[in-house]
Amino acid sequence: MINFKQVSCCLGQQQFLYDLQIAQGQVVAIMGASGSGKSTLLNLLAGFITTDDDAARIIIGDQRVDLLEPAVRPVTTLFQEHNLFAHMSAFNNLALGIRTSLKLSEIEKTQVDKALEQVGLKGLGSRLPKELSGGQRQRVALGRALVRRKPVLLLDEPFSALDPALRQEMSALVKRLAMQNQLTVLLVTHEPKDALELANTVVFIEAGKVHWTGPSAAFLQHKDTHIKAYLGQSC
């Protein structure tokens, strides 16, 4: 469903080149050492970075997306931080996902309320981000991802600032919402646990390239030296 064909880019000194296929409805954990190019993959897909090669293609479904503006691509992103506008209420932050003018119809307002309920924030719509906990803020952002109704959800280490218990809770929430809404999820993470609990596939990135792709369980037992070095297992 998602297809990277010869997608290259160059940031500073480092070269990146991705070739990758991901089937619809998969939850994919993208793993690899810091600086290997995990976030770059997500940024290329979301359109925050553009490729410099004319032959490159990024295809989602049967639509070529690499020339589109970020806002019209069929993806929605959860960043590590700054997901919410600090001066806007949770409700408005969510409403931005539907209409950037914030002028919502009654039906759309119900949609927002429903999304707030789905992420467990019923009744907290009027709060400002600073009046919410870290976990609640990420839930608002997740709610907005839902109301945007994009088929692909990108998560860039969105729970790394949360406590272990909260992480688990959020992972479960993402998993449930992904199933309910039939989302394809790409998750950048450092936590092998996330890979096992949440994802069914792992993409391992090494030095700007896709080094290995396969089922999560196989990843953790793999004998490849790069993967073992990354996971901290002695050879």
Place this chain on the structure above:
Amino acid sequence: MNSGLSKRWLWFSSISFSLVLMPLLLAIVSFASYIWQAQWLSYIFDTYTWRVVWFSWWQASLSTLISLSAAVLVARALARRQSFVGRWLLLRCFSVALVVPTIIAVFGIILLHGKYGYVNQLWSWFGGQPQSYVYGITGILLAHVFFNLPLATRILLQRLEAINGETWRLSSQLGMNSKDLWRHIEWPHIKGVLPQLAALVFALCFTSFAIVMTLGGGPKATTIEVAIFQAIRFDFDIAKAVYLSLLQMVFCGVILWAGLRLGRSIDIFVSIQTSTKNLRPDLKPFWGIVSDTLVLVLATLLVLVPLLAVVIAGINTAWFDVLFDLRLWNAFNNTLWVALGSASVSLLMASGLLLAQRHWRDRNASAALAVEWMGSVILVVPPLVLATGLFIGLNRHVNIFAINLYIVVLVNALMGLPYMLRVLSVAYLKIDKDYGRLCSSLGVQGWHRLQQVEWPILRKPISLALALVAAMSAGDLGVVALFGSPDIQTLPLLMYQRLGSYQSDAAGVTAVVLLGLCLTIFVVLERLVGGKGD
């Protein structure tokens, strides 16, 4: 990737560009046409000019030295005595001093230190003869310290308050005394900002006009800035004004370049947040308490007493006459328009430049840098030099006294531009850093981005910048004096004339009206545009 500027916004930016560039270009062209007429040799060997140059450097150096050393003492005392009873009052006075019109401070200093001032009255009460010391270098220094001590103290205090609690706890554990604290903690924290701060204060004193004009008291104490004015208005020697203007620009360029080279950049209008409470280990010693109290009381007196003297001088029997004088209300009107006009034009310029700067940052780094430089170039061109250029350039083609208010607005807007840019650019560029990707991923752009994201975040800094530029322009005397005519008066100009003709009662009332107007403009703009506080 960035949501690009649409055509509409590029139009907006180009209006700002022409507003900034046209006056500068006109000034340059008109200077150039006089370069051939100037009698260079006679100017270069003119001893009077060199005395003026020397005096400019000397008074600015002295003013900077005194203001900064005093500011270090006051900032340190304020940082040490966080529960000092007058702290709030002193900091309030210091903020007010940033927006008080020069002519008001000058009036206050004359009331205090003039031949019949309070100091001399006290002196003769002890049996002394009244001394005349305020006109000349003493008065200039007093006024420069009045303005620059608060400015410098606020910036230094902010640096000192930024020292974190762990540092103080650690220093108590190590048993540091006051001297150790200064050497190991405080000095390293403030020395980084000192070069730029010194350059800023020096540049302000070097180009100061109204103070030297009113308190200089003769050819012995004249600066280049005043000499330019005299060359135009009294000698009608435009070539000489051009020569002096070029000199002034070279000197200002050198000062600012030195400041930029030497240290980290500073925020002019800092907000002071006291985060760590009384953690220092050196609060107990008796002599420390005595010296700090002395420093703080003296600083309060220095700023508060001249302002009080002005208010007291405003309470007199001339109220009725002055208030029913149409000239006052005419001047009031003009001042209000100059203030609001300059602030809005300045905002127009600044927002266009910032839009363009952000647009080009990702596409063309040198273009973005050029825009940034355009805002700073104004600092090298003192108000009177720019006004002179415009005066010469326009004088041949139009009746200058018919459009003088517009020119006063334009020049004051340009003068406010560096402050405007400083206050706005940090907040504006931070929006892009924090929310740029979020906005582009959600498709929040154009009008909606302005309405939903930029305005709510920027209205506070915008209100502050508008208020600052409006208050500065309301107090402007230099540009207005150059372009003013008997029909077009502003309150500072009216005050200047009343001071010159010894109508001190009328001057007092005018001063109170002007002071009230400035403070009202400041407060109203800040509240109205900035919305309610957080």
